[in-house]
Amino acid sequence: EVHLLESGGGLEQPGGSLRLSCTASGFTFSNYAMGWVRQAPGKGLEWVSAISGSGGTTYYADSVKGRFTISRDNSENTLYLQMNSLRAEDTAIYYCAKAPLEVRFYYFDYWGQGTLVTVSS
Amino acid sequence: EVVLTQSPGTLSLSPGERATLSCRASQSVSSTYLTWYQQKPGQAPRLLIYGASSRATGIPDRFSGSGSGTDFTLTISRLEPEDFAVYYCQQYGSSSLTFGGGTKVEIK
Numbered sequence: 001e002v003h004l005l006e007s008g009g010g011l012e013q014p015g016g017s018l019r020l021s022c023t024a025s026g027f028t029f030s031n032y033a034m035g036w037v038r039q040a041p042g043k044g045l046e047w048v049s050a051i052s053g054s055g056g057t058t059y060y061a062d063s064v065k066g067r068f069t070i071s072r073d074n075s076e077n078t079l080y081l082q083m084n085s086l087r088a089e090d091t092a093i094y095y096c097a098k099a100p101l102e103v104r105f106y107y108f109d110y111w112g113q114g115t116l117v118t119v120s121s
Numbered sequence: 122e123v124v125l126t127q128s129p130g131t132l133s134l135s136p137g138e139r140a141t142l143s144c145r146a147s148q149s150v151s152s153t154y155l156t157w158y159q160q161k162p163g164q165a166p167r168l169l170i171y172g173a174s175s176r177a178t179g180i181p182d183r184f185s186g187s188g189s190g191t192d193f194t195l196t197i198s199r200l201e202p203e204d205f206a207v208y209y210c211q212q213y214g215s216s217s218l219t220f221g222g223g224t225k226v227e228i229k
Binding site for chain 1 (some may be wrong): 153154156158160164165166167168171177209211213216217218219220221222223
């Protein structure tokens with residue numbers, strides 16, 4: 001059974017940094033692209049970033065490009081999102097999600113339960 | 122960037138009724154790249170339909186997807202109590218994903 005568990009969320013001041021982690025189990029982690037999707041309180045879904053199975057290719061939404069970095073450790077079955085220069089508008093639940101293919105992320109077939117990031121002074 | 126517009130914003134129906142949800146794209150989207158998700162309060166999104174019309178594993182056959190080009194539809198043939206939720210469409214293109222604003226299906 002596929003299981004994705006996010007951690008690392010919390011309260012951070014504007015301009016600060018946080019690193020989110022997502023530990024995966026139940027599938028061969030390196031065979032699949034992974035991504036992050038966020039949801040601001042009471043709002044819809046927004047794609048943030050994705051990474052290929054090997055980790056060699058990364059993709060970002062314009063809203064986070066240059067501030068966030070996605071990475072993965074296939075030996076530890078863990079996905080990361082390093083978030084720098086945080087802004088109030090980054091406040092959201094961040095979901096880790098698995099894609100059905102190694103390189104392309106046409107959609108996400110499994111999702112974690114999310115971790116809440118709050119950016120406020 | 123492709124913008125997805127979902128309508129209506131809220132659909133008020135009774136159990137047993139048919140629900141028809143619309144997702145309109147600002148430019149043509151390949152059917153391969155059109156996906157639907159269901160989200161219940163306090164839960165993560167759940168994959169329903171991929172490739173515009175293929176049901177994900179474990180999804181009941183009362184859920185169906187159709188459409189092409191710029192107009193896509195999610196149909197729930199007979200609403201069950203557990204189907205009252207928010208539904209999002211999503212498209213992939215130019216190495217990015219965009220989501221529609223969602224349609225809430227509520228109990229009338």
